[in-house]
Amino acid sequence: MRVPPEVRAMLDALLPGVQQALGENLAGVYLRGSLALGDFDPLTSDLDFLAVTERPVTDSEFRSLADLHAQLAQSSNRYARRLEGSYIPRAAVRRFPVGGRRHPTLGTDWAFGWGEHRDNWILELWTVRERGVVLWGPDPRTLIAPISADQLREAVRSELTARLRDWAAQPEGPEWLLPRFYQAFEVQTMCRALYTLAHGTLPTKPRAVAWALGILPEPWHTLVERTRAWHTEAIPDPTGLAEVLRFVRWAASDGEAAVIVPDPAAPPQSNGSGGGGSTVPASAQQRK
Structure with a gap:
């Protein structure tokens, strides 16, 4: 994938700075996110990286x-304020600990500091291992152990x-979700999450959106389709936010059951009552 010259210039400034700051403690630096998956959008995408120590x-x-x-944040390069990265030790990268840990990190919405890395970081490590630049x-596969489809799920x-828990105290949604591009980000993230539950792999967001339009219940189609235009709009939209919140809560609570298609060749499974009963997909049994 070709990247804009400004992206290359930003990476050329980042790498030697990281090497100088960490010296012999640096094990590797890798691109993740859209630059790795191949759906980088020069207008909206961040420069996501992982430095392994x-x-x-x-x-x-x-x-x-x-x-x-x-120092990098003072650069005139527009991507200087779109760097998003983490510095994680080799041991934690090899097999990411359940429950997460705090590691040095920075992002577009937070300054460099110590930040929590939750279980969803397994998805980031999968991206680095399988698609990382x-x-x-060394090859990231020498640093990161294989990550199975079930681990991704x-x-x-x-x-x-965690989203349902965090938002339970915010029934009107977090304030940062008011701009349309953040609403689009959240909806497309949910589409990608449901794709991963259905297929056990991590797609690009455009692919996840196209897939979602073909499988999600009809009431959500307009919202999902709208994100294709919204992802570049910074307009605050309280009305749109209400619909986004409904979708996120539906996806988090009922989405998996909606996208998992039972295998017609699989033998019927008893519900354990001894009197027949309906067949329950294995994925649904695991959630009980």
Whole structure:
């Protein structure tokens, strides 16, 4: 995939800075997200990266990285404020611990600091392992253990549960979701989550949206289709937000049952009552 010159210039500034800040503690630097999956949009996409360290970042290294990112943020390059990355030790990258951990991170909406990395980071590690672009270091498959389809599904279920929990105290939704491009981001993220539950792999967002339009119940089609235009619009839209919240809550609670198609060749499964009963897909049994 070809990238804009500004992206290449930003990466050319990032890599030597990270190398200088971490020295021998740096094990590798990789692109993830849309740059790895192949759906990078110059207008809206972030520059997502993962830096793997040999051991946890020291206080001195942390300060050097903070200085680096503060300096990069002053660049006239528009992608300087769209860097999103994490610094994670080799041991945690090899087999990401259940429950997550706190690691140095920065993003478009938060300054460099220590941040929680939840179970959904298994999805990011899968992307790096299977599709990651090497900026410096060994093949990422030598650092990250294989991640199974079931692990991807469990990570998605964990993240959907966390969304329901986090938003339970915000019935009108978080304020950051008011702009249309964030609403589009959230809806498309849900489409990708449901695709992963159905297929056990991680698609690009455009592919997930196209798939969702072919399988989701009709009431959601207009909303999903609308995200194709909304992903570049910063207009606050309270009315749209209400519909997005309904979709997210539906996807998190009932979406998996809607997209899992039972295998017609599979033998019927008893409900355990001894008196027949309906067949229950294996995926639904696992959720009980």
